[in-house]
Amino acid sequence: MFTRLLTSALFAGAVAGLIAALLQLFFVQPVLLHAELYEGGELVHFGAASSVSAHPELGGIDPVRDGLSVIFTMLVYSGYGMMLVALMALAQSRGARIDARSGLVWGMAGFIAVHLAPGFSLAPEVPGVAAADIHARQAWWFVTAIAAAVALWLIAFGGNWAAWGAAVVLLLAPHVIGAPEPDVFTGPVPTEIGALFAARAYGVGLAAWVMLGGLAGYFWSRESVAAGRAQTA
Amino acid sequence: MNTQNATASNAIATGIGALTFVALIGLGIVFVTGHLQAATLHDAAHDVRHATGFPCH
Numbered sequence: 001m002f003t004r005l006l007t008s009a010l011f012a013g014a015v016a017g018l019i020a021a022l023l024q025l026f027f028v029q030p031v032l033l034h035a036e037l038y039e040g041g042e043l044v045h046f047g048a049a050s051s052v053s054a055h056p057e058l059g060g061i062d063p064v065r066d067g068l069s070v071i072f073t074m075l076v077y078s079g080y081g082m083m084l085v086a087l088m089a090l091a092q093s094r095g096a097r098i099d100a101r102s103g104l105v106w107g108m109a110g111f112i113a114v115h116l117a118p119g120f121s122l123a124p125e126v127p128g129v130a131a132a133d134i135h136a137r138q139a140w141w142f143v144t145a146i147a148a149a150v151a152l153w154l155i156a157f158g159g160n161w162a163a164w165g166a167a168v169v170l171l172l173a174p175h176v177i178g179a180p181e182p183d184v185f186t187g188p189v190p191t192e193i194g195a196l197f198a199a200r201a202y203g204v205g206l207a208a209w210v211m212l213g214g215l216a217g218y219f220w221s222r223e224s225v226a227a228g229r230a231q232t233a
Numbered sequence: 234m235n236t237q238n239a240t241a242s243n244a245i246a247t248g249i250g251a252l253t254f255v256a257l258i259g260l261g262i263v264f265v266t267g268h269l270q271a272a273t274l275h276d277a278a279h280d281v282r283h284a285t286g287f288p289c290h
Binding site for chain 2: 001002005006009021024028029032065066068069072073075076078079080081082083084085086087089090093114115118119122123124125126127131134135137138141142197201202204205
């Protein structure tokens with residue numbers, strides 16, 4: 001059981017993480033590097049009077065920096081894969097059907113839990129934005145992601161109005177209470193870059209999570225069939 | 234009969250134990266790569282943390 005869970009999760013996590021890393025390097029990294037020029041003060045804009053080019057030279061691939069990003073993205077998605085496959089196996093033991101197709105929905109749910117739900121009040125941050133204390137934001141992030149995951153489970157498997165009502169409360173409460181916010185705005189980065197960064201972070205996150213869910217469902221259903229054969233043989 | 238029941242519940246207990254263990258390792262990996270504020274780790278994972286929407290800095 002343990003080995004089957006781990007193999008499914010690691011295969012799915014490594015592949016989804018690699019795809020996520022490549023998408024990030026191509027679509028998110030240039031926006032991030034552009035923002036860092038403003039964060040570091042190399043570029044400064046003055047609103048309507050700005051004459052700074054929106055297309056500066058950003059530099060190409062940095063092997064060490066980008067290599068680390070690939071490794072860490074694969075690690076993050078392997079970690080997510082382990083939690084996802086564990087929950088899939090739990091749902092399967094209670095009668096849910098797990099395969100590549102249903103895995104796609106699991107992936108979307110994962111994206112909602114760890115990207116969209118926390119990001120609804122704590123949007124993906126481009127470097128250089130003003131933000132509240134890091135530990136407060138991390139605590140809020142974890143509570144919100146876990147609450148959203150529990151809520152989605154209740155929506156999918158609760159099966160009665162009490163569970164669905166609790167799910168709505170869990171989804172709304174962190175945002176009604178509010179995320180930690182900075183006292184003043186000090187961000188030097190143009191809003192155009194910040195908005196594009198958040199949109200790209202969401203897009204890549206969704207693509208990666210759909211891959212992760214589909215692959216996790218595929219590998220887990222294959223492992224389950226193999227284990228079933230071994231038991232009946 | 235009792236032995237069968239005991240075997241079945243042992244299998245379920247092993248299953249739940251394995252599930253919990255794998256999920257906790259996964260959570261640990263996400264915490265260390267995405268959230269731990271040690272300077273070296275933060276610098277190495279900096280771009281990923283931003284791109285993945287984790288709180289950074």
